Amino acid sequence: MIVHSREPLSAQNTQTIALVGNPNSGKTSLFNRLTGQRRKVANYPGVTVDRHVGAVTRDPNTQLIDLPGCYSLVSRSLDEQLARDVLFGWIRNEQTPDGVIVVVDASNLERNLFLATQVIDLGLPTIVACNMIDVVRDRRDQLDTHKLAQQLGVPVIGTDARTGEGLDELHNAIRALDSPTTKAMGHPAKRTPFDKPAQSAFQEMSNVVTSRNLATPSMTDGIARILIAPDSVSDDGDTWNKLSPDDKHAIITARNAIETPVASLVCQRYDTIATIVSAVHIKNSDGRPTATDRIDRVLTHRFWGLTISSTIMGAMFLAVFSGAAPLMDGVEFVVSQLATAARSLLGTGVFADLVVNGVIAGVGNVVVFVPQIAILFFIIAFLEDSGYMARVAFVMDRIMSATGLHGRSFIPLLSSFACAVPAIMAARTIDSRRDRLTTIMVAPLMSCSARLPVYIVIISAVFAGNVWLEAGILFTMYALGLVTALMIAAVLKRTILKGPPATFILELPPYRRPRFTIVCRETWDRTKPFLTQAGTVILAFSVILWALAYYPRANNTSPDNIDTTAQLRQSYIGRLGQTIEPVIKPLGFDWKIGVGLASSFAAREVFVATMGVVHGVGEDADETSVPLREKLLNDKWPDGRRVLTPLVGVSLMVFYVFACQCMSTLAIVKRETNGWRWPTFMFCYMTTLAYVASFVVYQGGQALGLG
Amino acid sequence: MTIATTGTTTLDRLPIGSQARVTGIDDKTGNADRLMEMGLLVGRPVEVARVAPFGDPIQIKVMGYHLSLRSTVARGIAVEIENASTTS
Known part of the structure; x- marks a missing residue:
């Protein structure tokens, strides 16, 4: 049961208006136009679907909610279900919105009116914004918005969110939303007509809605019209929803009993829409191919399409890899300056060490990835806004289908070569929950940029001198991660994330010039959570790891003259390395490598710095450091054998390919999946995989006499 | 696979550029409702615009916009060819 009240959400006289529309209808541009900079992004309770809310600039008492794009209120994805629940007033701790603006792509009127009429049927005060009215004009077509308003029974305003055309009228309409004339428009007479059998079916569903008190009387009929059709959203996890299990059960029972022919609805x-469209839309456009047709002829061409998409993806990869390098150097410089300043300010002692080596170094290790994340998201947002991203999914779908995923998973997996964190966030564009989870679970198997320093220090130590061998081994490590990720995805899709085959019904929107402000806004919206939410977890882990390396103190050292090697050896983390030595010995690793593995959990490239400390080269060691390389090669087991043989080197790199040594990744998976279950699973399966693979490499290699 | 030029066939076999009309949707893949909501209704015109580089999915034109479907889904959509392509 749901308690209804139409009391204002917060301060007096505020009204909340929901903005709803098809994907690609320009809804977000219109939202930005109406709210300006005054907006905030939050989550719906219990799900990680962004909830964009903003106050209307010209009318600060009006709050606008930008709902996820949807094609129908009969929901097929998490996004669509949320949009539906907001309009129905089914979101926990929230009221039914006071009004709705349906954004309609005027150049694709017929299909867009499907959702619009469903929303109008709900009986809430509604405005239809016919967006992209400029495209209609450019085609020399005509759209009579006055006539459309008469036909639909609600105000219709032609808008162009790019130029701001029609915005004055839209503001006026918003102000008039609670006027008697607009309210009268939600009159039942204006609802979409249906035949007798359909009406009696609606009535039966309405009775259930009424008896369970799921809606206000004025909305009951409109809601029943939607609930009658089976939606394909799973129940699990819809914690944002006010419905009780009994409510859901009652709806499903009624739905099964009524047996409505959904196709007929x-x-x-x-049919109604077709009549409306023929009355208001005069088509003058000839059958000439549009610009989008001409562009698609090249961009999805058998040869050129693949060449161009590979080039674009390659360039994206390169930009993230090398374009971010100067910025990352900048971040590292700032971090080291901060550390120096803090050191000189705080002197020595536990607190100074905590601040410098724990907080600043730890957070610095993570903040250094922000340039990569921001660049990647900038490029993705740019490609998305241009309409090209849908083409990438279209072109790559065949390859991805072999794993049981579809084209939408391609970009997150590719992005993961740079960094798994933005890749995992990019998986949000995947509508199926299982596919999204599968993509998230395998993304960290791609060799990210943090593994590169590790690969380089090992390869340059044990395979130095043969450029082709070095390059070949590096390539093999990247390929190993990629192939395994696709295999694991196929396994997950057939086992624990088994579900109906991924439906790939994807709209290919017309190409448009990307808008700089929207692209920047998208970039910021996706980069910020990494800095804030993940940042808190990362800070905590950094401090813990610092403490493990700092305590207990070696008692014979003065604070000014610390033997870092001895300190590390007898610290908790050093002891941990020695404790786990029997476990990692079958992989060919000694306790010093064990310390490296343990400390890599902060970030993989910390391995290099840790090796520097363990071998007494100093913390400033990097992957090109010659002394570190020599020390690594001279490291001996007690019986005099060399530790880092080529076989151990390969075993170690294989371990790094598979192991989940990245707290940023785990933190973001926790955020994106809303709990510790999936990050725990990820950590366990990847660590097991890493151990088994290294074991096979080392033991197998020894058996073959390669040791 | 045979490419039909006249009569009734399924959407995955429709030659690129040919005009056709939807005659029925088979709901084996469980997508029929959504396909109809997206404009693939019995009696409505449909056209295959192009095929992805690896032969699947296909890009169709329906209700004046472009939609991409896998051949497995397209196989469930029966169409009647109205105007065979002159380009292919």
């Missing part, structure tokens, strides 16, 4: 609605 869709047809009847579209």
